[in-house]
Amino acid sequence: MNSAKHAANGVFPSVCSLDCPDQCGLIIHKENGKIVKIEGDPSHPVTQGAICNKVRNMGERIYDPKRLQYPLKRVGGKGEGRFERISWAEAIDTITSRWKQTIDAYGAEAILPYSFYGNMGRIGTEGMDRRFFHRLGASRLLYSICQAAGTEGYNYTMGGAVGTDPEDTVDAKLFIMWGINTVSTNMHQVVLAEKARKNGAKIVVIDVHKNQTGRWADWFIPIMPGTDAALALGIMHILFAENKTDEAFLRQYTVGHEELRQHVKQYDPHTVSAITGVPAEDIVKLARLYADTSPSLIRIGNGPQHHDNGGMCIRTIACLPALTGQWLVKGGGAIKGNGAVLEHNAAALQRPDLLKRSTRRINMNRLGSALLELEPKIRSLYVYNSNPAVVAPDANRVRQGLEREDLFTVVHELFLTETAKYADIVLPATSSFENTDFYRSYWHHYIQLQQPVIEPYGESKSNTEVFRLLAQAMGFEEQALKDTDEELIRQALDHPANPHLEGMTFEALTERQFMKAKAKPLFPGRLRTPSGKIELYSKAMEKKGFPPLPTYTPLCEDGDLPFLFIPAPNHNFLNSTFSNNEKHVRMEKTPKLFMNAADAEALGIQTGDAVRVWNRRGECELTASVGEDVLSGVVVSQGLWADAPGSKRLVNALTPDREADMGGGAVFFSGRVQVEKAGREPGL
Ligand SMILES: Nc1nc2c(c(=O)[nH]1)N[C@H]1C(S)=C(S)[C@@H](COP(=O)(O)OP(=O)(O)OC[C@H]3O[C@@H](n4cnc5c(=O)[nH]c(N)nc54)[C@H](O)[C@@H]3O)O[C@H]1N2
Numbered sequence: 001m002n003s004a005k006h007a008a009n010g011v012f013p014s015v016c017s018l019d020c021p022d023q024c025g026l027i028i029h030k031e032n033g034k035i036v037k038i039e040g041d042p043s044h045p046v047t048q049g050a051i052c053n054k055v056r057n058m059g060e061r062i063y064d065p066k067r068l069q070y071p072l073k074r075v076g077g078k079g080e081g082r083f084e085r086i087s088w089a090e091a092i093d094t095i096t097s098r099w100k101q102t103i104d105a106y107g108a109e110a111i112l113p114y115s116f117y118g119n120m121g122r123i124g125t126e127g128m129d130r131r132f133f134h135r136l137g138a139s140r141l142l143y144s145i146c147q148a149a150g151t152e153g154y155n156y157t158m159g160g161a162v163g164t165d166p167e168d169t170v171d172a173k174l175f176i177m178w179g180i181n182t183v184s185t186n187m188h189q190v191v192l193a194e195k196a197r198k199n200g201a202k203i204v205v206i207d208v209h210k211n212q213t214g215r216w217a218d219w220f221i222p223i224m225p226g227t228d229a230a231l232a233l234g235i236m237h238i239l240f241a242e243n244k245t246d247e248a249f250l251r252q253y254t255v256g257h258e259e260l261r262q263h264v265k266q267y268d269p270h271t272v273s274a275i276t277g278v279p280a281e282d283i284v285k286l287a288r289l290y291a292d293t294s295p296s297l298i299r300i301g302n303g304p305q306h307h308d309n310g311g312m313c314i315r316t317i318a319c320l321p322a323l324t325g326q327w328l329v330k331g332g333g334a335i336k337g338n339g340a341v342l343e344h345n346a347a348a349l350q351r352p353d354l355l356k357r358s359t360r361r362i363n364m365n366r367l368g369s370a371l372l373e374l375e376p377k378i379r380s381l382y383v384y385n386s387n388p389a390v391v392a393p394d395a396n397r398v399r400q401g402l403e404r405e406d407l408f409t410v411v412h413e414l415f416l417t418e419t420a421k422y423a424d425i426v427l428p429a430t431s432s433f434e435n436t437d438f439y440r441s442y443w444h445h446y447i448q449l450q451q452p453v454i455e456p457y458g459e460s461k462s463n464t465e466v467f468r469l470l471a472q473a474m475g476f477e478e479q480a481l482k483d484t485d486e487e488l489i490r491q492a493l494d495h496p497a498n499p500h501l502e503g504m505t506f507e508a509l510t511e512r513q514f515m516k517a518k519a520k521p522l523f524p525g526r527l528r529t530p531s532g533k534i535e536l537y538s539k540a541m542e543k544k545g546f547p548p549l550p551t552y553t554p555l556c557e558d559g560d561l562p563f564l565f566i567p568a569p570n571h572n573f574l575n576s577t578f579s580n581n582e583k584h585v586r587m588e589k590t591p592k593l594f595m596n597a598a599d600a601e602a603l604g605i606q607t608g609d610a611v612r613v614w615n616r617r618g619e620c621e622l623t624a625s626v627g628e629d630v631l632s633g634v635v636v637s638q639g640l641w642a643d644a645p646g647s648k649r650l651v652n653a654l655t656p657d658r659e660a661d662m663g664g665g666a667v668f669f670s671g672r673v674q675v676e677k678a679g680r681e682p683g684l
């Protein structure tokens with residue numbers, strides 16, 4: 001397998017590198033040194049040969065003529081996209097000379113790395129990069145754009161990113177897909193649920209939008225955005241009131257059930273209905289269905305936590321399986337994420353000890369504000385694995401920040417993305433098929449190794465390779481900055497504190513391709529909460545100033561415009577990835593705005609009309625889709641679309657850069673907008 005990249009022809013194992021819970025096993029077919037076909041690996045125990053369209057078509061992205069081949073320097077204005085080819089030597093020298101001057105004049109904290117998980121390989125996303133920026137003494141990024149609020153909330157209840165093993169969910173009799181667009185974002189959970197459905201399982205979807213997942217459900221429950229905690233509390237109210245709780249489980253494995261029993265008395269069905277928009281009889285029906293069906297699984301998605309109250313909301317939903325004792329039933333319980341199951345040795349990989357003194361942390365969700373307002377100023381930005389000009393909240397401000405003439409920006413990318421167009425230096429990145437890395441799913445329990453299948457495209461280099469070059473040019477002598485990719489992987493896997501990784505060595509992974517965590521069911525057992533139990537009452541939250549019991553808190557004020565705007569991901573893109581591919585764009589057709597028929601009628605809008613969606617942060621032009629898929633007062637779009645000449649489709653121009661209640665999380669779905677037929681006078 002080591003020689004796969006040199007082999008001209010053959011079939012090679014691989015893994016999907018995208019930020020998707022499924023982390024599919026892949027088989028790559030090569031002819032004459034090039035990838036000709038990508039399919040699912042039938043021997044992967046969870047993904048079993050099925051993959052999504054996006055990745056079946058990945059070859060087109062790998063060999064897209066638009067892909068970057070050489071380092072570039074900017075010759076036009078920022079954002080314009082005019083560049084000239086330069087050598088790697090010139091690129092590295094330009095960057096490091098500029099950084100040395102910046103550090104002399106302002107200190108290393110004037111430099112900010114900005115990245116996310118455009119490629120989920122761990123050594124390329126949280127390995128050599130972290131080592132380098134720690135040694136440099138740069139400002140540190142708070143990685144909060146995806147699931148930070150929900151993670152903190154879930155941890156207060158459950159002590160870590162642990163839940164049901166998805167493979168067990170084939171046995172479930174009830175699935176509650178809660179704020180997750182499973183059909184598009186976690187397709188193998190759908191496959192597992194479909195198997196269970198053949199044995200009589202029912203599928204309930206709770207969402208603000210009846211999208212492809214809502215249409216697949218046996219019962220779709222529409223809810224007003226940001227009110228899910230109230231619904232969960234309403235279910236608890238009924239479970240306690242009707243004696244449908246598992247008292248033995250509550251006594252043995254939870255703390256605070258007596259306080260909770262009293263606390264939820266206030267969340268009667270009528271009160272909850274007024275908050276959530278869910279009819280009182282449906283709340284009762286849902287609670288009884290949940291109590292009377294076993295095993296029952298709650299699959300908790302990202303939707304409810306991309307809100308001002310997202311942390312508390314997920315903390316609250318996470319309490320439900322404890323009330324019915326579902327954690328003791330195989331296939332029952334909940335899955336928010338299983339990222340802690342295969343936790344690697346982060347300290348060995350990231351080497352925080354290379355950071356000599358603590359540096360400031362900058363929330364990635366407030367990039368625009370950070371670039372425009374923060375003192376002392378950010379003077380240089382290094383972006384990789386991410387496209388903030390499209391994906392970050394309040395994106396117009398992000399772009400204003402990127403326009404600053406005195407900001408020295410470097411972007412390491414596969415494509416000249418919207419962000420890369422603002423760079424002073426653009427570096428070409430290899431794709432995951434050209435790299436060595438290890439991958440651990442945040443949903444299933446498998447870890448997998450990727451070794452290069454093809455040669456680097458053009459002059460492109462991997463993230464780890466670029467940071468080794470930068471370290472050398474900065475004159476850094478530490479061995480940690482010279483370690484090879486294989487050494488990085490070995491150091492990360494060597495983690496005696498996590499017994500689930502036992503036996504998962506570089507050799508074993510090379511030979512076996514994927515290996516499963518040696519994880520036992522959570523109960524009987526001790527959680528990593530302070531009490532070791534499920535914390536229905538959390539003293540840790542109390543200490544931090546949160547209500548210690550699960551609580552519904554309304555969304556923040558966001559002006560007085562009439563609609564809550566939910567700009568969610570779509571089926572054929574992966575965040576902004578693939579939004580520059582013609583085939584994927586054709587499949588998505590055009591960016592739509594889903595509206596309720598009553599709202600549309602009041603505004604004189606019909607399906608197919610161009611509508612202007614605006615607020616004080618910015619505006620978009622989308623195509624109206626009118627019907628009953630969303631409640632009145634809510635508008636929904638799907639997809640993070642690439643810029644296109646003459647069109648306004650940057651949905652994040654409208655999203656607030658406030659921080660959620662926990663984890664500094666993003667609140668993409670808590671912004672308000674106005675909608676009007678395009679072409680009218682603005683504001684009328
Ligand atoms: N095809 C595809 N797959 C993807 C991605 C992609 O862009 N495209 N992105 C990947 C990434 S990075 C992530 S984090 C995951 C995210 O995948 P999911 O966990 O599915 O999260 P979202 O798609 O953000 O939102 C899920 C649903 O929440 C709904 N929602 C919004 N607000 C609320 C609310 O207040 N309450 C309720 N109940 N529902 C609400 C939205 O309408 C949406 O249907 O998917 C990954 N997989």
Ligand SMILES: Nc1nc2c(c(=O)[nH]1)N[C@H]1C(S)=C(S)[C@@H](COP(=O)(O)OP(=O)(O)OC[C@H]3O[C@@H](n4cnc5c(=O)[nH]c(N)nc54)[C@H](O)[C@@H]3O)O[C@H]1N2
Nearest residue numbers: 116117118119146384385386387391412429567575576577
């Ligand atoms: N409105 C709205 N905005 C959102 C969301 C939403 O639901 N609604 N979802 C949010 C969420 S959950 C997330 S996770 C973020 C994701 O936001 P991002 O992490 O920015 O995700 P992508 O848009 O996929 O961009 C990843 C980029 O990394 C590049 N890349 C891939 N592999 C490599 C590599 O090996 N090296 C380098 N240097 N680059 C590489 C890709 O070419 C791509 O341009 O978006 C967030 N933004």
Ligand code: SF4
Nearest residue numbers: 016020023024052055
């Ligand atoms: S994007 Fe998700 S579903 Fe598609 S191949 Fe990758 S891991 Fe599988």
Ligand SMILES: [Mo]
Nearest residue numbers: 019145146147
């Ligand atoms: Mo994400």
